[in-house]
Amino acid sequence: AYEDVLGPFLKTAENPPNIVVILVEGLGGTFVGDQARYSGFTPFLDSLRSSGLFWDHFMSMSGRSFSAVPSALGSLPYGRNGFMEMGHAMPNHQSLISLLNGNDYHTGYFCGYSSTFDQMDVFLERNGIDLLMDATHFTSGYAKMDEIDDGFTWGYADHDVYDRAFHFIDHLDHNRPRLDIYFTLNFHEPFIIPDQEKWLAEFSERLDVLGPDQNMRREFETYKEVFAALLYTDDAIRMLIDEYKKRPRFEETLFIIAGDHRIAPIPHATRIDRFHVPFIIWSPLVKEPRTMHSVSTFMNITPTLLGHLSENYDLILPDSTHWMGGVIDTSKTFRSVHEMPFMRNKDQMIDYMYRNLFLAGDQLFRITEGMGLERVNDDELQESMKRWLLDFQSKNEYVTVQNKLLPADSRFLEERERVLAQDAYITEMGYGELGSEGLYELARDKAFDGNYDEARLLLGRALRRTPNYHDARVLLSRTFAWDGDYETARAQVRDIIRRNEQYYDSYSVLSDIAFWQGDHQNSQKHAEQGLIHNPGNTELLFRLARAQYNLGETGVARQTLTGLLQIDPAHENALELNARIRD
Structure with missing residues (x-):
């Protein structure tokens, strides 16, 4: 059930390898690769693809982000409006996360936005993620990105996400293998990045070095903010991998990097452009660089990784699976052997690939090398493709709504x-x-x-x-x-x-429970623990003063209350306790 197609290209480590998955928002295949139309603005990713394993005809499953995680990490069907959109009603299923959890991997997900977006938190919860770090896990030392409309901000910039992630990673047991998952943010409309002027200047310098013809230069300059954001995104990934190089077991780490879909602002050249993304496996374990020109998809990622881990590291995996895709195609020459539907957005499933044929709505094409499309005028074949897509839609509805993915x-x-x-x-x-x-x-x-x-x-x-x-x-x-x-x-x-050690009210409750039980020492301890993460929090300061007072430390309690009332002079409980101490 688990075929190892990566074995010929990867050395076997002594221990099960760490796996770092980096899903790059908006990174289409037109930005990375020797033949890519807009290449030249991802210098670090270019260095990884040229020294690792690179698929230049790879495809995501949607033109939006909602399908990236369930397809890449679960090879899962779409449901009616995206698998995660089913929320807590999603069917019983497996994923790379849940199966590695069952093999003593620590699993973590790191992002700078709110994980409630697209119900990502519900999906990760269902799969038993050990650590979820999102926008709620940042301290006051980090600043959110600029606001867009009505006070809304996407969250924290990629550099800050990677920096904050190691606050958590560095406290983990490094002898235990890990699955670390990152979802980037900055290569997304409206392309807000820190120090934008610096990256715009970097864009201009690189454009001069690349020396495109006049038409291409005009096109690049029309979207200069986009390419500045791309340079920033690329540099942030460089910083991330440089940090991993400083950590234990770097030599036993696999980096899996893919764009989640192609951004929209730069016009798509073909009907398949939105799905075309780069896919890179980079690691010190790579035997020699190799570029695969064959077509594969996000649905092939999890079966491929599990096949390699099962064959070489004795992972215990179930006999029956529900994977939508098989293993990745490692052919160096161009070909397309997979059969797969795509979900353009949450309301449209009108694209279907059968080997080298691609149905896009009411038009049929043949996929050509370089991810081009040639129109196919064959009504009978087109109708067959439509029937196959309808058949999938029916099965997709049945297995997700009726909970039939697993026995x-x-x-x-x-x-x-x-x-x-x-x-x-x-x-x-x-x-x-x-x-x-x-x-x-x-x-x-x-x-x-x-x-x-x-x-x-x-x-x-x-x-x-x-x-x-x-x-x-x-x-x-x-x-x-x-x-x-x-x-x-x-x-x-x-x-x-466990979910968020910074949340102050957790410590308030623990302090209150100890107080109600007459355990004033533990009431004080919990308040002090909370103040480590939330210095100056008046609710925790009150509970600290209350515990100090009940332990007979009246003078110390008075000092704590003095500091509290300087922050909030109208705090009723503090005023009442202060009056009691004076009496």
């Missing part, structure tokens, strides 16, 4: 039925249309009224939709604490700290 798992089915019953009950109550925030606000009202069971039901739905909605999980933990179930309350809070 029935009794525990999964029981949990699925329980969740469906809860959702049906919430809908009957008239709350089915509420989003996560609305569910949280309603649950808070019910909890304050002492209706803990209904509050937990609503919070469970909110957390299925948004697993890292920490306010909701804190409220859930408090309902257990108010009910006297301190152990369950603490378990919920420990889960928050």
Whole structure:
């Protein structure tokens, strides 16, 4: 079931290798490669492709980002509007993440945006990701990118994401293999990058060195902000890999780099352009550089990696799989042997590849070397392609909606039925249309009224939709604490700290639980731990002062309150405790 096609090109390491996946937002195949129309603005990626394994006829599965992770890391079907769009109703499935987790890999996902986008957090949660670092994990020492409209910002720049990631990576056990996944951000409209003038100057210098003809120069200069952002993105990846070179087990690391789709602002030359992306495997384990001119897709990535790991590192993998694709084609010469549908956006599945034929809506083409398209006028063949696409659409709908990707798992089915019953009950109550925030606000009202069971039901739905909605999980933990179930309350809070150690209210709850149990030393300890991550937080300062007072350290408590009231002179609990100390 697992064929190793990478073995001839990679040395075998002593230990299972670290795997670093870098999905590059917007990086189309027209930007990387000797024959690429807009080559010359990815000097670092060019150095990797020329010293690693490079596929120059590679294809992503969509013209947008929503399909990149489930297809690259799970070889999964699309569902009606994208696999992740199914949220907590997505069918039981496997992925590179879940299977490597089962083989003692540590798995992490690193990005600078909110992981709620496209319900990425729900997908990663379902696959048991060990560490999810997103925009909520940055400290005040980092600045978000410039705002676009109405205060909205995409998040943190790539350099900052990579820098912040090592804060977490460096605390992990380096003897344990890792899967580190990055999703870049800056090569995306409106192409906001740090120090833009520097990169615009770099663009001009490189353009002069490249010396294109007048027409190409005019085209480059029309999109100078795009190419400046591309240079920045490339340099950030250089910084990332340079940092890995300083870490243990770099010699046993595989870097998997792919564009997620081709950006839209520069016009597409053909109907296949949006899907054409570069794919690179670079590693100290590569025996010799090689360029593959054969066509493969994102759906081939996970089966290929698992085949190599299974053959060479004794990974334990299931006999039956649901992969949409087989292994990658390693032919050096141009050819197209795969059969695969594509999802242009969340509402359109009208593109289909059968070997070297490509159906794009109502037009049929032949794929040519260089990822060109030649029109094919064959009505019978075109109708056959349309029938095959319709057949896939029907199967895609069935296996995802009816949970038929994997053989029935009794525990999964029981949990699925329980969740469906809860959702049906919430809908009957008239709350089915509420989003996560609305569910949280309603649950808070019910909890304050002492209706803990209904509050937990609503919070469970909110957390299925948004697993890292920490306010909701804190409220859930408090309902257990108010009910006297301190152990369950603490378990919920420990889960928050595992997800994001900076979230201050976790430590507030732990401090409160210890206070309610009369354990003032632990109440103080939890407040102090929270202040390490949130210095100056008034809620934690109050709990620290309260614990100090209850431990008989009145003078120290007074000093803590003085500092607190300088920050928030109207803090009611602090004023009340201060008055009690004075009396």
